[in-house]
Amino acid sequence: xxxxxxxxxxxxxxxxxxxxxxxxxxxxxxxxxxxxxxxxxxxxxxxxxxxxxxxxxxxxxxxxxxxxxxxxxxxxxxxxxxxxxxxxxxxxxxxxxxxxxxxxxxxxxxxxxxxxxxxxxxxxxxxxxxxxxxxxxxx
Amino acid sequence: xxxxxxxxxxxxxxxxxxxxxxxxxxxxxxxxxxxxxxxxxxxxxxxxxxxxxxxxxxxxxxxxxxxxxxxxxxxxxxxxxxxxxxxxxxxxxxxxxxxxxxxxxxxxxxxxxxxxxxxxxxxxxxxxxxxxxxxxxxx
DNA sequence: CTCAGAATGATAACGATTCTCATACGCAAG
DNA sequence: CTTGCGTATGAGAATCGTTATCATTCTGAG
Numbered sequence: 001x002x003x004x005x006x007x008x009x010x011x012x013x014x015x016x017x018x019x020x021x022x023x024x025x026x027x028x029x030x031x032x033x034x035x036x037x038x039x040x041x042x043x044x045x046x047x048x049x050x051x052x053x054x055x056x057x058x059x060x061x062x063x064x065x066x067x068x069x070x071x072x073x074x075x076x077x078x079x080x081x082x083x084x085x086x087x088x089x090x091x092x093x094x095x096x097x098x099x100x101x102x103x104x105x106x107x108x109x110x111x112x113x114x115x116x117x118x119x120x121x122x123x124x125x126x127x128x129x130x131x132x133x134x135x136x137x138x139x
Numbered sequence: 140x141x142x143x144x145x146x147x148x149x150x151x152x153x154x155x156x157x158x159x160x161x162x163x164x165x166x167x168x169x170x171x172x173x174x175x176x177x178x179x180x181x182x183x184x185x186x187x188x189x190x191x192x193x194x195x196x197x198x199x200x201x202x203x204x205x206x207x208x209x210x211x212x213x214x215x216x217x218x219x220x221x222x223x224x225x226x227x228x229x230x231x232x233x234x235x236x237x238x239x240x241x242x243x244x245x246x247x248x249x250x251x252x253x254x255x256x257x258x259x260x261x262x263x264x265x266x267x268x269x270x271x272x273x274x275x276x277x278x
Numbered sequence: 279c280t281c282a283g284a285a286t287g288a289t290a291a292c293g294a295t296t297c298t299c300a301t302a303c304g305c306a307a308g
Numbered sequence: 309c310t311t312g313c314g315t316a317t318g319a320g321a322a323t324c325g326t327t328a329t330c331a332t333t334c335t336g337a338g
Contacts, residue, residue, distance in 0.1 A: 104243055127260050
């Protein structure tokens with residue numbers, strides 16, 4: 001313990017900042033490859049390995065949320081809320097909203113406890129077609 | 140739509156039966172590689188590609204459930220219940236139980252609808268340490 | 279028994295992620 | 309301003325799970 005004035009350690013390098021910025025300005029779940037390509041194209045070339053490194057760090061520090069897309073890819077998103085929450089994600093365009101569900105937390109807790117499980121975590125993700133995509137005739 | 144007398148098509152080949160049997164006798168989520176190794180060792184050699192093929196088919200037909208493990212691997216399980224349900228999985232030993240949660244279904248539905256989403260699906264998985272593993276001092 | 283179509287499986291191909299390691303950089307001390 | 313050192317970087321190799329290929333084998337109908 002020798003960190004008196006460092007409540008959170010945001011990236012100090014150009015590359016780290018670029019990764020976080022890309023996520024911040026997007027609001028949707030993005031893959032590492034996706035971000036890498038964007039930074040490439042945007043004139044701020046960052047190595048793929050570095051992108052992965054920063055995403056991992058940011059996730060560990062709770063700055064961004066991660067989830068596994070249906071195809072196995074890991075996708076990342078910068079969230080407004082620091083609290084525990086879930087997402088509803090459009091399976092067409094990738095947009096997502098943060099949602100909370102206290103009753104779900106409670107349900108998960110008690111169901112698990114009833115079965116003798118401890119040290120409980122859970123994942124809850126909702127997928128659907130957002131208003132725009134359903135209107136566009138999303139099949 | 141031309142399936143008059145085929146309510147469910149269970150595997151008719153030795154290999155298909157072996158894959159399903161392996162899953163049936165296990166009760167936990169297993170990876171494809173895992174099952175492949177078991178069948179190998181059990182004297183019923185089945186090609187890896189064939190294992191994947193059957194797992195995919197069984198999943199499509201709703202005979203088995205799938206989920207993405209934390210490391211990105213897809214894992215499969217044969218479930219008792221045909222109804223929609225969720226799982227609580229021991230992150231130590233892999234055991235799992237089926238659980239239902241009507242209130243969660245309702246919550247997901249209404250939260251999504253409120254935001255204008257349609258064609259809704261969801262994933263809910265709970266992870267923890269099962270009674271046995273917690274007792275064994277699961278760290 | 280014969281034949282056509284489906285299933286199989288060894289292997290190559292793939293795509294995402296992680297690892298390796300030589301180099302570039304940032305920064306504090308001198 | 310220069311030196312020195314520890315950390316970050318990134319190109320490319322290495323992994324690993326999964327899927328595609330395609331020649332061979334099997335199955336079931338007739």
